[in-house]
Amino acid sequence: MGLLSDPNRRKALTGLLTRLNTPICIVCYLAGIVWFMGLAFEPFTLRTYMSENAMGSTMVEERFSSGERALSLAKEFDAHKRKAGGMPVEWLVKAMQSRGLEVFTQSFSRKLPFPDENKERYMVRGTNVYGILRAPRAPRTEALVITAPCSPGNTNNQAVALLLALAQYFRNQIYWAKDIIFLVNEHDLIGTQAWLEGYHHTNITGMEYSPLQGRAGSIQAALSLELSSDVITSLDLVLEGLNGQLPNLDLANLFYAFCQKLGVLCTIQGKLQRNDWDTAEGYTHAAQTMMLMVLKQACGRSWGDHGLFLRYHIEAASVRGINSFRHYKTDATTIGRLLEGMVRKLNNLLERLHQSYFFYLLPSLSRFVSIGYYMPAFGLLAVILLLRALDLWVHLGAPALAAVDGVTEAEQPSSPGVLTVLTPVVISHLTGVALYLLPVHLQEMAVEHFPVSETEAVVLTAIAIYTAGLALPHNTQRLLSGEGTEQGWKVLKLTALLYLAVLLGCTALINFSLGFILAVTLVPITASITPHIALYAVVMVLLSPAFTILYCVFIYQELIEAPVSVSEGWMLFLSVISQGILDHALYGSLVYPLLALFIYPCWLMFWNILFWN
């Protein structure tokens, strides 16, 4: 309490912080960035290890051998899929029944708010087929899920076939202590969403679905399988789920352990691990892998079918088979064994996976950065906002200064009317609400009046409202003629800084990557902004949330080694926006509302300061 009650020390500290404010802020910013980039450097990261006792010491033996049969099943499935022109429900039901599962179907339908041009769907109607293998050794209170999507075209046939082959093999084993649900879902995430909502009796996204006829116990873990070729070169693990949620790190450890055991090449973010961490290339590789994870996590969408399970407290990951031009190939039997091993270990669980980390970044599959290591990077950026706020507070001649020694002449600050601050805040937020609501609701009108498709209409309306928001300060100023004082903008800036700090802090706790990316772009300009400098206006626009998304698109393309030209990048940017809005409407992703209702209005408040008169 010494610092809080001793006026002299407080005075010294406040004096120091205000005098050296700018240098400290710059140092903090650079330190934050350096810290973050340092996270990918191997000596600074920890080696992954299995924390869960039940999965660590117990060895399991993999005996699955019907890989060849799975491949022939895949051909059969493909033929029936072509014949049915979609999901061959009857064939699947029969196939599962003949393997001794309790089979049920669930039909669902969903009308998208506007057509999805990436996947070419608008009115979605489909059926999920799932079979339950009842546990012979324990009461049916817990369950595991293996899911494979039934995708259009040639993709994922092998995944469904391997699922059926595994079901047949698992049926003959006696050691299952948890029910195993084999789920084949149509229309990828929409199907998964319908099934999960049906399973848990919830309806959060306005999906129409028929209730589930059969249930197993509470689901402990789920694996999603994506496999489109008979042999593969490597398996890719996908962890990023809805709103940047990640499964327990033990699930990744489990996958890695079995890949090592069976000699399967495994990747994360499609990047193989390198052993030369002490070379520049090695570091760059790790940094790229981590950056990819950060970008994927930040966009808040589910990167595989597993992503939606996470919301229901179910640890889940997607395993994706990749076939490239390497010579070393892995056959279906090995993949089957890998899955068998993982499921058997999960079967041994005595409680939900909880021992290991939930907040982590992975520079490679065998190395991880935990929350304690990456949070300081964000903290260093966030503290800049607080330091600037403190500086402003002191400069406002607020009693903080008077209180330093209490009796210095502090003329009571003629507090600028609440109205001066409240008006820009309210108007900014109303713009945010417009940005959130109007694009989807106005699409019909836009389509009538302009020669664009619905999807384009939504995206372009969003961009139009976003741009129109930039013109607001002039109108706001007109509303309050004569109110704009020196103190007015300082109070507004103080409010906006604290608001941004709280906002970014909350975001970073839920989705570190999103919070960090926003902090990197928003903090420098918001911390240094003062009225009437044209240069700031340019920088401000270039660092606005929309431009941040654009940069992320380019960086992402660069990192997955598929660089795009400017026009392609622009098209991708438009599709990212439409996907963001769709993700929010379909699965309840929070990134779009966060940006529209909070970050953008907050940015507008700073934009207001720029045009203060």
Add this chain to the structure above:
Amino acid sequence: MAAPLTLLLIVAVTIRAVLFRSSWAELISERVEVVSPLNAWKRVVEGLALLDLGVSPYSGDVFHEVSLSLIHFLFKSILGSDGITAVALYLSIQTYNKNVFRKQKYALESDRYPADCLELLRSPKEMFYIPLKVAMFYLLNPFTILSCVAKSTCGLNNAIIALFILCTLKGSALLSGILLALATYQSIYPLTLFAPALLFFLQRLYIPVNLRRSSFWFFTLQYAFIYVGSLVVITGLSFFLLGSWDFIPSVYGFIFSVPDLTPNIGLFWYFFAEMFEHFRLFFICVFQINVFFYTIPLSIKLKEHPVFLIFMQIAIISIFKSYPTVGDVALYMAFLPAWSHLYRFLRNIFLVSCVLLACSALFPVLWHLWIYAGSANSNFYYAITLLFNFGQILLVSDYFYAYLRREHHLTHGLYLKKKDGTEATLVLK
């Protein structure tokens, strides 16, 4: 002044009505920060249903509200109680300000203030809007709004305490005693407000606090008799209404022994969830004594300023009580405008407001991470609870320091010199 107050009431009621109708109401009424096992509307409904069925509402582990509240509910909605609280606070602060100004005038006329202290004196101009600000702080405080929309019975408790303050300041010992008994009957802790009320009446009747004076004892006993008498009558009434003493263990036992460890914004739940069973009794005593203990030193230190003492006591109750909610916090925060003249002596107001703001935002976020996402755990949530309470304690002690400091300056002059002639600063140690 009635017009702005009416306008304020209309605005406040509109906000609440809109929130009531929206889909947020259900969400808010489930929040652990807003409702506690003591005052959740869900539990009240359950209790009423049990009563209708002819079962004692206290027979399960759901209902912990005192029975008289049940009858209250038949008459007035919780929506109204916020309005009553606000008006009562408005009138009390108005009365208080008049008293303060009168006292200041006498002191000024008798030349009791040092010459350089004139800038510390309060002008009627700045005092004019304070009652309105107090009402506004209560009615438009997001904490109160949330608490009201959740239909937490905390609003009722606040209303009774506010009425008690009003009656005390108006000088009615009888009504004040009865209302204090009612508040005590509802949640025990307002018991500590007995001391400031007594001090106020003694000051008002010019009776010095002197243990050897019979007039002091006479009035103390008189007030204590009103208080204890009405407490006995109310308790007896609820016995006759219910026909059993079930409510005593179910309400007061529940408050004191803290069996329900649902997370809330208080300090109890985590501590007692983690503790070994055989230390429980000892630490319950320690934690509960904490609420009552501060009464003695504070009453001695602030015996000349009973209204500020009431504020301190309410704040301490809301920090240290066993099932605090944001509604309790809102009640003492409503008093902050009344001490706006202390603003210049506050030292940590920036830090405190940052802490309280950040915590209010982080509560739901960490709750989400803990309960829904399953990725964080109770430690994260408790860390924020601790920080929130740290902020509150800092706020209260800051106001306490500022108040004492102003009083010190009013007697010793504003520009203090050390013995060697340099400028001196006051330190609270």
